[in-house]
């Protein structure tokens with residue numbers, strides 16, 4: 001057992017000692033069997049939430065309605081979820097209620113993919129009811145049971161299929177893929193926020209081109225925000241130039257630039273996918289800067305000043321995926337040479353100009369400050385207060 005399971009083993013044992021069943025389940029089992037690092041250890045048990053709470057001294061009611069109790073054990077939290085079936089799927093979304101059951105098999109049956117439907121007992125026995133082990137070996141994403149039915153129950157599973165394919169570098173098994181194609185329109189019933197979350201996970205994995213190409217070829221793309229109204233916009237990406245994207249902003253930037261979107265269209269893309277405000281701001285700022293790069297000339301210091309290290313990092317990754325000729329190493333070096341990187345680094349501010357030159361707040365002050373900044377950036381004057389005051393005084397005389 002890996003350390004994460006070792007540490008959680010006493011929880012399984014405690015539950016078993018009290019006469020119930022308990023297993024490691026879900027993503028941690030899958031990732032462990034693949035030899036990957038484990039995220040959260042999830043535990044499934046035949047004990048009901050109230051029963052779990054009598055077994056452990058410290059628990060938190062995380063999602064009692066869904067059967068989940070968090071057990072605190074040696075400064076760590078573990079989610080223990082009662083075996084359940086999901087019934088009453090409404091409108092192809094999450095079930096409106098769950099039914100607790102005492103059978104592990106029933107619990108595994110409601111899970112999305114065979115590789116996510118494995119369970120591990122405290123003695124190490126792997127319970128594999130749905131060819132999960134074989135599919136792990138064969139690198140296949142296969143729906144548990146009938147794909148049509150499973151995607152009909154919960155259409156988000158279709159996004160999860162392409163997401164896992166991308167994260168694990170697995171193929172989607174043929175019948176499951178056929179179900180994706182058939183059921184794709186149901187994706188429109190799912191809240192944008194939930195599609196967004198799976199989509200970003202897909203795009204931030206090393207094999208995002210694989211996820212993207214299946215997202216396109218399955219037709220899922222046609223039922224997602226923004227893309228659904230533009231059948232022409234289906235950028236393809238060359239697999240061999242694969243370059244991982246550092247963050248969500250880079251994802252949107254890549255798509256906007258690959259589709260040659262205007263500023264307004266990029267804004268629409270971001271809004272329709274309900275991205276966070278900061279992501280929107282950063283993507284649009286980088287979009288603006290990318291337009292300068294398109295001109296294929298050496299940028300002035302004032303233009304370079306509009307960048308920031310994060311933006312350059314994003315553009316470097318995006319540019320690599322789009323086979324841009326821009327020399328980002330040189331660009332970044334030139335940026336680092338700038339005497340100041342932001343307004344706060346300027347050794348002179350409006351207050352100084354008011355005090356030292358007797359100026360009043362207003363347009364003239366703003367103009368003068370801008371001129372000072374440009375002078376510093378272009379190396380006309382050093383970024384030192386006394387020098388800048390001297391330079392400003394002279395400049396002010398010229399302005400009048």
Ligand code: ATP
Nearest residue numbers: 025026027028039110111112113116117154156157
């Ligand atoms: P990750 O590493 O991204 O957390 P995960 O497999 O743990 O991957 P979770 O969303 O944390 O994914 O879900 C935990 C488990 O719950 C899954 O492995 C799967 O068995 C089950 N599951 C999650 N979402 C669904 C769903 N929409 N339909 C069916 N089963 C699901």
Ligand code: MG
Nearest residue numbers: 026027039040
């Ligand atoms: Mg998980």
